[in-house]
Amino acid sequence: MEHLKTLIRAVPDFPVEGILFRDVTPLLGDANALREVVAHFAERYRGAGIDAVAGIESRGFIFGAPLAIELGVGFVPIRKIGKLPAEKIFREYALEYGTATLEVHVDAVRPGQRVLLIDDLLATGGTAGASAALLQALGAEVASVAFLIELTFLGGRAALDGHDVYSIIQY
Numbered sequence: 001m002e003h004l005k006t007l008i009r010a011v012p013d014f015p016v017e018g019i020l021f022r023d024v025t026p027l028l029g030d031a032n033a034l035r036e037v038v039a040h041f042a043e044r045y046r047g048a049g050i051d052a053v054a055g056i057e058s059r060g061f062i063f064g065a066p067l068a069i070e071l072g073v074g075f076v077p078i079r080k081i082g083k084l085p086a087e088k089i090f091r092e093y094a095l096e097y098g099t100a101t102l103e104v105h106v107d108a109v110r111p112g113q114r115v116l117l118i119d120d121l122l123a124t125g126g127t128a129g130a131s132a133a134l135l136q137a138l139g140a141e142v143a144s145v146a147f148l149i150e151l152t153f154l155g156g157r158a159a160l161d162g163h164d165v166y167s168i169i170q171y
Contacts, residue, residue, distance in 0.1 A: 008169070038063060038070060039070070041070075041168075042071060048144070054075075054077075055078065056131050064118045076104065086106075088103040088105050093130035095126055104131075104138070108138065114141050120147065120148050121151065122150040123156055124159060145166070146167070148168050
């Protein structure tokens with residue numbers, strides 16, 4: 001899967017000075033690469049007793065929805081604040097360059113469901129940690145947290161202590 005790195009663009013000083021942003025849009029524009037990523041995740045988690053796939057807005061939706069279809073389960077969107085219309089819970093968390101808030105519908109998962117949480121990138125772990133906490137607050141079990149990319153030098157796995165964490169590509 002290391003060949004996928006050639007399709008990930010490094011953008012310096014985005015969204016703020018000092019951040020090297022890993023842009024997955026070139027990979028998304030390559031149908032074979034996108035198919036390969038979804039197939040890789042599906043192969044890893046097929047047979048793992050996953051009841052739902054939760055994707056974190058917005059790039060987690062891109063990988064999560066087709067993965068849910070491949071696994072034959074439903075998809076749960078975890079959204080930025082103000083985007084969900086029905087009853088919801090929320091969690092504020094720290095980013096490497098600020099703070100943000102995520103929310104999920106209260107009926108998105110059922111207690112005891114095994115949920116695979118997915119996003120494009122693991123940096124400090126704040127976003128994924130907040131998302132996992134939301135799912136757990138609703139009674140779900142976070143079976144695994146999966147990413148296309150992990151920025152290992154930021155130590156994001158520490159924010160996900162106690163969870164199975166998987167990433168395809170590491171920087």
